[in-house]
Amino acid sequence: MKRVKVITIAFAFMLVLVAASAQPVAAASRSDSLSSYISGRYDVERGGYSPPIDDVVRVDATYGAILALDELGSLDSRPPPINLTKALDVLIGRQWSSSDVDVELDHERYGGFSEYLLGPVTMGMTFKGTILLQMLKNQADYPGITNNDIDKSSLLDFINRTQTESGGFSNIPGNNPDIVSTYEALYIIDFLSTYDSSLSAWNILANESLTREWINDCRIDDGFKLSPTSDTIGVTPTAAGIMALDLLPSVVTVPGLQDSANWILARQIIDAYEDDFSGGFEEGFETGDPNFKSTYYALKLLDYASSLSSVNESLLIDFILNCQVEDGSWGYIPGASLGNLVYAGQACELLNLFGNAANILAASPDPWLTSGIVLDWRYIAIGGLLIVGLVLAIVSIRRD
Numbered sequence: 001m002k003r004v005k006v007i008t009i010a011f012a013f014m015l016v017l018v019a020a021s022a023q024p025v026a027a028a029s030r031s032d033s034l035s036s037y038i039s040g041r042y043d044v045e046r047g048g049y050s051p052p053i054d055d056v057v058r059v060d061a062t063y064g065a066i067l068a069l070d071e072l073g074s075l076d077s078r079p080p081p082i083n084l085t086k087a088l089d090v091l092i093g094r095q096w097s098s099s100d101v102d103v104e105l106d107h108e109r110y111g112g113f114s115e116y117l118l119g120p121v122t123m124g125m126t127f128k129g130t131i132l133l134q135m136l137k138n139q140a141d142y143p144g145i146t147n148n149d150i151d152k153s154s155l156l157d158f159i160n161r162t163q164t165e166s167g168g169f170s171n172i173p174g175n176n177p178d179i180v181s182t183y184e185a186l187y188i189i190d191f192l193s194t195y196d197s198s199l200s201a202w203n204i205l206a207n208e209s210l211t212r213e214w215i216n217d218c219r220i221d222d223g224f225k226l227s228p229t230s231d232t233i234g235v236t237p238t239a240a241g242i243m244a245l246d247l248l249p250s251v252v253t254v255p256g257l258q259d260s261a262n263w264i265l266a267r268q269i270i271d272a273y274e275d276d277f278s279g280g281f282e283e284g285f286e287t288g289d290p291n292f293k294s295t296y297y298a299l300k301l302l303d304y305a306s307s308l309s310s311v312n313e314s315l316l317i318d319f320i321l322n323c324q325v326e327d328g329s330w331g332y333i334p335g336a337s338l339g340n341l342v343y344a345g346q347a348c349e350l351l352n353l354f355g356n357a358a359n360i361l362a363a364s365p366d367p368w369l370t371s372g373i374v375l376d377w378r379y380i381a382i383g384g385l386l387i388v389g390l391v392l393a394i395v396s397i398r399r400d
Contacts, residue, residue, distance in 0.1 A: 111156070169184075212250070223260060265311070272288075277333070
C-alpha cells in the first residue's frame, strides 16, 4: 500500500498548493453596477447615451454619463471607453442652428441645446450641454476633438433672449425669471467669455447692477428664494444665488457668504426618520425632505465657501451611496425605484469632494447582489479533490 500512501500524500500536497493560489471572488461593487449601467445606455452608432425609458440619445443623459466617466478618471484613458468625437457630434447635432429657424417656435429654441433631436430647449438643458462641451474639449489630445465646435454666437443669442427686464434670466425665452436659471445663464456667459474672448460675452448683460439687484431681491436673511415673488427660502436657490453673485464681473466678495453657508450646514439631517436618509440635506427649514438634488446644491455651495469640513462626512457618503438604485444609476431619494445618469454623474462628482469616487464605489458592495453564496470554480475543484483524497486515505488506512 505504499503507492497508495504516496498518491495520497501527493494529493494532499497538491491541494495545499491549489488552496494557496485560489483567491476569493470579490463581491460585485457599486462601481461594477454603475459601470454596467453606463455601458448599457451607450449607443455605439450615434455616440451618446439614452435613458432607460427609450433608446433616444439625449443631452442630459450624455452629460451625466460623461461626467461620471470624467470624475472616475476613465475619460483620461487612452483609448477612452467611448468615441469622444462622436459624443461631441451628438451635442452639436442637438443645438438649434440658423437653418432651423423657420417658425416662431424654432426662433425660441434658436441657439440652445435641445434634450433630443427637435426636442424642447431650456436653460437647464443648455447648461448641461455647456458643461458637456467643457469636459469634451478638455480632452484636447483626443484625435478630432478640436476640429468641430458648437455655434457659440447663437448660444450667446439664446442666453440673451432669456434675459428679462427685471435683470433675471428665465428657463425659456419669454418666461418669468428664476434664480437657478439666472445662475446657469451667468455660468454660460462666463464660460463663453473665456472660451472665445472675441465674443465679448459679458457685453450681452444689459445691466449688471440690475441683475445683481434682482438676485439680492431673492435674498431673505441668510437664504434665497427661487424668485422675489416666491414665499420661502431653500437650499437650491440659496446655493444658486450665492454662485450667481460670484459670477458677476463686478463682485469681488459675496456678502453674507458664511451666514448662508451656516444656514445650509444646518439643513443636513443627522438623524432622519429612516436611517438611509440620514446625512442628506433637506430643501428648507424643517421640511424633513433630504434628497439628492438638495444635497448636490448644498455641497456645491459649501465647497465654494470652503465649509465642507463642517459636514458629517460619513453620514453624507452613506446617503449618497444609498441613493443608488438597483439598476446602477442614482435616484432622487434612497430607495427610489428609478434613477438617471444625471444624478449618477453628480454622485461621482460629490464623492470626489470627500476622497476618491472610484475607490469609494469599488469598496462598497452592491446591496442587490451580495446575498447568497458566491462560488468560485476553484473552490468547487478543491472540494472535489478533497473528496477524492479522503476516499483514497480511507481506502489506504483500511488496507494497511
